[in-house]
Amino acid sequence: MALQALGRLDENRTPLTLVDKPDPVPAPGEILVKVATCGVCHTELDEIEGRTPPPRLPIVPGHQVVGQVVGHGPGAERFKTGDRVGIAWIFSACGDCAFCRAGHENLCPDFQATGRDVNGGYAQYMTVPEGFAHPIPQVFSDAEAAPLLCAGAVGYRSLRLTGLHDDQAIGLTGFGASGHLVLKMLRHRYPKARAYVFARSMKQQAFAKALGAVWTGGTEEEPPEPLNAIIDTTPVWKPVVAALGHLAPGGRLVINAIRKEDDDKEELLKLDYGDHLWMEKEIKSVANVSRRDVAEFLALAAEMAIRPTVQEFPLEEANQALVELRTRKVHGAKVLKVG
Numbered sequence: 001m002a003l004q005a006l007g008r009l010d011e012n013r014t015p016l017t018l019v020d021k022p023d024p025v026p027a028p029g030e031i032l033v034k035v036a037t038c039g040v041c042h043t044e045l046d047e048i049e050g051r052t053p054p055p056r057l058p059i060v061p062g063h064q065v066v067g068q069v070v071g072h073g074p075g076a077e078r079f080k081t082g083d084r085v086g087i088a089w090i091f092s093a094c095g096d097c098a099f100c101r102a103g104h105e106n107l108c109p110d111f112q113a114t115g116r117d118v119n120g121g122y123a124q125y126m127t128v129p130e131g132f133a134h135p136i137p138q139v140f141s142d143a144e145a146a147p148l149l150c151a152g153a154v155g156y157r158s159l160r161l162t163g164l165h166d167d168q169a170i171g172l173t174g175f176g177a178s179g180h181l182v183l184k185m186l187r188h189r190y191p192k193a194r195a196y197v198f199a200r201s202m203k204q205q206a207f208a209k210a211l212g213a214v215w216t217g218g219t220e221e222e223p224p225e226p227l228n229a230i231i232d233t234t235p236v237w238k239p240v241v242a243a244l245g246h247l248a249p250g251g252r253l254v255i256n257a258i259r260k261e262d263d264d265k266e267e268l269l270k271l272d273y274g275d276h277l278w279m280e281k282e283i284k285s286v287a288n289v290s291r292r293d294v295a296e297f298l299a300l301a302a303e304m305a306i307r308p309t310v311q312e313f314p315l316e317e318a319n320q321a322l323v324e325l326r327t328r329k330v331h332g333a334k335v336l337k338v339g
């Protein structure tokens, strides 16, 4: 399923087209992967609508890929034929710049994103440098593993970046695929932390309560105590201003979004220095993921026996899955079943 042209999904509800392409050939150091499942991510909407546009078109999207190794490029020896691997948002980084050498390969100027800068997993086959593929723990089915590779790994990174301590209060704004995984991780890692979930639908709020949130409410609602950290996974600005108002002194807002949509940008004019920033409040965005985030999260997810709630679509119905994601019909994670 290839993206041929950028545009708004509400104007063109079928931005992806089923095309026949020759199987990709693995370059030196790469493996050929037969895709079993690929997760559907909000970032695909950002690519399609041009907020993080692919540098060239057509492109095959998809960066939560689970499949089997079926071929090797010259010199690729890390995996055997038949091994199950996962491919995440990080497709490659230079390995040599100051960021890469300091363990911040997610910030590498040559960072390449799967399914944006190179063809991804909305396809039967894809290639990837072997060092950027991840063994998938056996406990997970293909469909369960897919959303762990993005929503899970980025959620793990977001939680790390909050600097949260056990016994503190944390808020989650927006409660989609990443939010529900973060809440599960939180309960495991910081069992004494109190989780406050801001979500628009009653269904999402009930889901959050079932997963252990001590309080749920709408974005604008005042939580019963100031929060030491908040993770925002919404695509818009209004919750950012509200979240800053909910932070305790010294609190940190972590924004887990590749781009924000501009539709409600005027909400930022409500920003009041005294209410929203004074008292050493911090804002930090989450950019990409490193291989370490993916690998550590997969191990943690296996240990916790995280079982993401998934909704499967056939590959040909990728457009439908994207439209449902756009209209926020989110309950768990959407994955495309390919092989």
Ligand SMILES: [Zn+2]
Pocket: 041, 042, 043, 063, 089, 150, 151
């Ligand atoms: Zn993603």
Ligand SMILES: [Zn+2]
Pocket: 093, 094, 095, 096, 097, 098, 099, 100, 101, 105, 108, 109, 110
């Ligand atoms: Zn680099």
